[in-house]
Amino acid sequence: MPPTGTLIPADAPFSAAQEAWLAGFIAGIAAAGRRDTAAGDAPAATIDVLFGTQTGNAELLAGEVVAGARARGLGGNVTALDDVTPERLAAMTHVLVVVSTYGEGELPDNAGLFWAALQSDTAPRLEGLRYAVLGLGDRGYDDFCQAAKLIDTRLEQLGAGRLHDRVDCDVDFEEPAAQWTTAVLDLLAAETGATGTGTGTGAGTAPVAPAPARSPWNKRTPYRSRLAVNRLLSAPGSAKEIRHYEFDLGDSGIAYQAGDALAVVPVNDDALVDTLLEHLGASGAEERGELAGREIRTPSKELIAELAERAPASELAAIVAHGDRSDLDSWLWGRDVLDLLRDAGSAAPALTELLPLLRPLQARQYSISSSPLAHPDRVHLTVASVRYGRYEGVASTYLADRVGADAAVGVYLHPNASFGVPADDDAPMVMIGPGTGIAPFRGFLHERAARGAAGRNWLFYGDQHRATDFVYEDELTELRRRGVLTELDLAFSRDQAEKVYVQTRMRERSRELYGWLEDGAHVYVCGDASRMAKDVEAALLGVIAEQRGRGGDDAAEYLADLRRAKRYVRDVY
Numbered sequence: 240m241p242p243t244g245t246l247i248p249a250d251a252p253f254s255a256a257q258e259a260w261l262a263g264f265i266a267g268i269a270a271a272g273r274r275d276t277a278a279g280d281a282p283a284a285t286i287d288v289l290f291g292t293q294t295g296n297a298e299l300l301a302g303e304v305v306a307g308a309r310a311r312g313l314g315g316n317v318t319a320l321d322d323v324t325p326e327r328l329a330a331m332t333h334v335l336v337v338v339s340t341y342g343e344g345e346l347p348d349n350a351g352l353f354w355a356a357l358q359s360d361t362a363p364r365l366e367g368l369r370y371a372v373l374g375l376g377d378r379g380y381d382d383f384c385q386a387a388k389l390i391d392t393r394l395e396q397l398g399a400g401r402l403h404d405r406v407d408c409d410v411d412f413e414e415p416a417a418q419w420t421t422a423v424l425d426l427l428a429a430e431t432g433a434t435g436t437g438t439g440t441g442a443g444t445a446p447v448a449p450a451p452a453r454s455p456w457n458k459r460t461p462y463r464s465r466l467a468v469n470r471l472l473s474a475p476g477s478a479k480e481i482r483h484y485e486f487d488l489g490d491s492g493i494a495y496q497a498g499d500a501l502a503v504v505p506v507n508d509d510a511l512v513d514t515l516l517e518h519l520g521a522s523g524a525e526e527r528g529e530l531a532g533r534e535i536r537t538p539s540k541e542l543i544a545e546l547a548e549r550a551p552a553s554e555l556a557a558i559v560a561h562g563d564r565s566d567l568d569s570w571l572w573g574r575d576v577l578d579l580l581r582d583a584g585s586a587a588p589a590l591t592e593l594l595p596l597l598r599p600l601q602a603r604q605y606s607i608s609s610s611p612l613a614h615p616d617r618v619h620l621t622v623a624s625v626r627y628g629r630y631e632g633v634a635s636t637y638l639a640d641r642v643g644a645d646a647a648v649g650v651y652l653h654p655n656a657s658f659g660v661p662a663d664d665d666a667p668m669v670m671i672g673p674g675t676g677i678a679p680f681r682g683f684l685h686e687r688a689a690r691g692a693a694g695r696n697w698l699f700y701g702d703q704h705r706a707t708d709f710v711y712e713d714e715l716t717e718l719r720r721r722g723v724l725t726e727l728d729l730a731f732s733r734d735q736a737e738k739v740y741v742q743t744r745m746r747e748r749s750r751e752l753y754g755w756l757e758d759g760a761h762v763y764v765c766g767d768a769s770r771m772a773k774d775v776e777a778a779l780l781g782v783i784a785e786q787r788g789r790g791g792d793d794a795a796e797y798l799a800d801l802r803r804a805k806r807y808v809r810d811v812y
Contacts, residue, residue, distance in 0.1 A: 282314030283433035286424075287331045291320040291338035291350030291386060293811075294500070294604075295655045297375055300416060301337045307424045312433035320353035321803060329363040333402070333427060336390055339375040341812075342768050343564075344382025346389070348809050349657070352799055354386075357393050368399040369430075371423045373416060374407040379540055379598065381564060383407060402426060410601060458602050461504045461649030462491045466642050467617065477707035480624040481675060482639055483608075485617045486650055493618075493652050497610045497682040498659035498810075501618050502602040504649030505634035507531050508641065515577050521590040530590070533597035535576045536633050542596040543567075546579055549586040555579065573630045603634035604653050606765065606810060608678035612689035618650075621678040621710065658763070658810045659683075664692035667760035669752065671699045671775050673730065673741050676766030679810060681711055683763070688723045696723060697755065699741040701730030726751075741771075742778035753786035761806045768811035779807075 286308045290301035298319070305315035320338065328334070339347055346354050356362060372394075374387025384407035391405045403426060406419040427433070456462040468485035486501065495501070512531045516522060521530075547556040558567050576597065580587040588596065609619035624639045625632025642648055660683050661668065668687075670680040677700050687696060698715070702708035708731065718724040728744040745752060756762070764775050776798075784794035801807035 283312055283431040284333055284427065285314035285316065286333045286335060286427060287316045287318060288335045288337065289318050289320050289323055289353075291336075291347045291353070292657070293339055293341040293347040294653070295657060297337045297339045297347070298656065300373070300375075301335075304335055304337065304420050304424070307420055308427070311424055311428040313424070313427060313431065320350040323353055325356050325361070325363050328357075328368070329365060331368060334368055334370040334394075334399075335423060336370065336372045336387070336394075337375070338372070338386045338390060340377075340380075340382065340384050340386040343380060344385035345768075346386040348802070350386065350390075352802060354389065357390070357397075362397060364398045365394060366398040366400075368394070369402045370394050370399050371401065371403040371419075372405040373419050374405060375412055375416075376407060376409065378409050379537075381540075383409075411599075456491060456493065456651040458502065458504070458651060461502075461602075461651045462488075462493065463647040464488065464491065464618075464650045465645055466638070466648050467645065469638065469642070469644075472621070472710040474707040476704075478703060479674075479708060480626065480639070481708075481710055482622055482624060483710075484620040484622060484638060485609075485614075486620070486648065488616050488618060495607060495611055495618060495652055496654070496659055497607070497686040498679050499607050499655050500604040500653040501607050501620060502604045502651050502653050503620075503634050503638065504602045504651075505600065505637040506641065507533075507535060507600065507633060508631070508636070511535060511575075511577065515580075516590075518577060518580060519590045519593070526590060529594055532600050533594065534600055534633075535597065536630070538571065538574070538576050538579050539596060539598050542576065542579065542593075543571075545588065545596055546583045546586070549588070550583045553582060553586075555582060573627045575630055600633070602649075602651075606675075606678040606682075608681045610682045610686035610689055613685040619682070621675050621681065623675050655810070657805070658808055660686050660692075661694065661761050663694070664690055665694050667695040667697070667755050667758055669697045669699075669755055669760050669762045670765075671741055671745070671763065672765040673699075673701045673771060674766060676764075676771070677710065679765050680763070681714070684718050684723055688718065688721070695725040695755070695760075697726035697728070697752075697760075698724060699728045699730070699744055701732060701739070701741050701744075703731065703733045705729070705731040705734055740774065742774045745775070745778045745782060749782045749785055752782050756783070756801070759806075761808075762801065764809040764811065766811060768809075772809055772811040 286305070288301045288304045288308075290297045292298045298317075301317050305317050308315040320336070338350060341347055372387050372391040374384030376384035376387070387405060387407060391401075395401060403419070403423045406415055408415045465487040466484060467487045468483065470483045471480070472483050473479050473481045512527060512535070515530060515535060516527060543555065543559065547553070547559040550556055555570070558570050580593075605620045605622055607618055608621040609617065622635050622638060624635045626636065638648070658679065664687070668683065670683060672678070672680050677698075680698055684696060684698075687694065700715075702710075709729075715724060715727060719727055728741070728748060730739045730741045730744050732738040732740055762779070764772055766772060780791070780794045780798060783797050784791055787793055787797065798807060
């Protein structure tokens with residue numbers, strides 16, 4: 240989850256109603272092994288629910304699908320896509336795929352190996368398979384639900400029969416996802432003759448544990464948390480503004496884990512809302528409220544397309560017509576909705592026409608930078624304030640500038656079960672997180688210190704300048720002195736003529752790094768997906784290839800094995 244405040248659209252948070260399902264059926268699924276029955280009889284059919292997720296929501300939704308299957312007398316398995324081999328897939332009869340898309344059309348980390356095998360020339364024919372696909376995504380991206388579209392099409396190409404049309408869900412996915420789940424499971428129940436009582440406790444099946452009481456806080460009813468600390472981390476002279484925040488959990492009952500994220504419900508800048516209203520010639524409390532609840536910093540795809548059509552001679556229209564996404568992104572950088580309306584002049588829409596073209600204001604998710612063992616009553620965040628001329632990040636500047644001392648902020652927890660410290664306290668950890676990517680690893684180190692974990696810990700961290708950008712330097716120095724932080728490799732890119740990055744340090748420590756991998760180390764990466772994460776993976780592959788001396792294909796398979804073992808995981812955005 241992004242510590243810089245980037246919204247992760249591919250996996251939107253669950254509603255309170257959906258959250259009520261989660262703990263019970265997931266515990267039951269785990270206990271059941273892989274097969275279960277309902278109401279004392281063998282299930283009419285077993286449904287394999289396969290999920291691909293970057294931040295955890297697709298996995299939780301897959302669990303809900305299995306709960307619905309059990310209620311209809313169907314057996315159910317929940318499996319990550321990368322844990323499914325082509326041979327195993329070919330042996331399945333009924334498959335439901337729940338997959339998110341992140342970034343610009345990319346498959347989530349736990350689906351890449353599955354997709355590579357599925358599109359290979361050796362992929363098996365699947366005429367005996369019936370399937371349906373549910374996609375989670377964000378219409379703000381050009382490749383909306385691309386991962387779901389790819390898998391849906393490829394399964395059809397391999398001969399599988401589509402049970403139900405694919406459904407592609409936007410950020411607010413709860414209702415369409417629930418409708419898809421009901422429709423698909425009802426079809427399967429009718430097709431297989433299943434009649435269930437909803438107990439899911441047949442012979443040979445571990446019972447589904449009743450769901451424990453869960454936090455009621457979610458994006459519709461966030462917890463009003465007191466912002467107890469707002470501290471500047473970067474030093475004077477830094478090109479960045481990185482801040483440390485602490486939120487008081489009070490009586491919320493929120494129980495977090497190191498590696499989870501906290502969603503912050505931002506509030507638009509009153510001054511920008513007023514300026515927009517004035518530009519539009521609108522006034523009144525109702526109009527103001529409607530505009531304030533919209534995304535007015537980042538122009539939507541719909542608004543861009545509308546303005547290009549209304550003003551065909553404009554610079555924006557020319558860029559849109561050219562069809563180069565990178566050119567459009569460059570042109571949009573530093574421009575908000577007001578800028579685009581001003582550029583459109585008289586062709587710009589009125590407020591009533593504009594509102595449907597703006598997306599609802601979304602919460603921003605930030606990696607938690609604390610451990611509940613060290614700070615059980617507070618959640619810490621490490622956030623870079625986004626400022627570019629007049630353009631400002633909505634949530635980051637809301638926290639930095641517009642939340643007064645001890646004022647309340649709407650928050651809710653976003654768990655990330657796939658990104659946490661190893662269960663084995665003796666296992667080594669390698670953490671790679673430049674900039675605010677350090678956030679979860681600060682929490683990891685505090686967690687291991689509190690647990691008295693004996694496992695070695697190695698952090699690769701860097702930014703622009705050591706003198707101004709070495710956040711948490713005192714803490715890391717103390718953790719190093721205490722032996723919690725075994726190795727610390729720093730890469731401050733602009734402190735010398737030749738730029739040095741974390742991947743540079745990884746290559747320099749190639750032999751030692753490979754030795755840690757051979758000793759069972761878990762590798763974690765947090766930060767920018769577009770460049771850093773790709774460069775780090777390339778460096779990691781290079782380290783493996785150099786040390787093993789068996790070429791690139793062998794290195795790729797070695798890294799794939801780390802992925803399958805959940806020893807190479809990323810929190811990228």
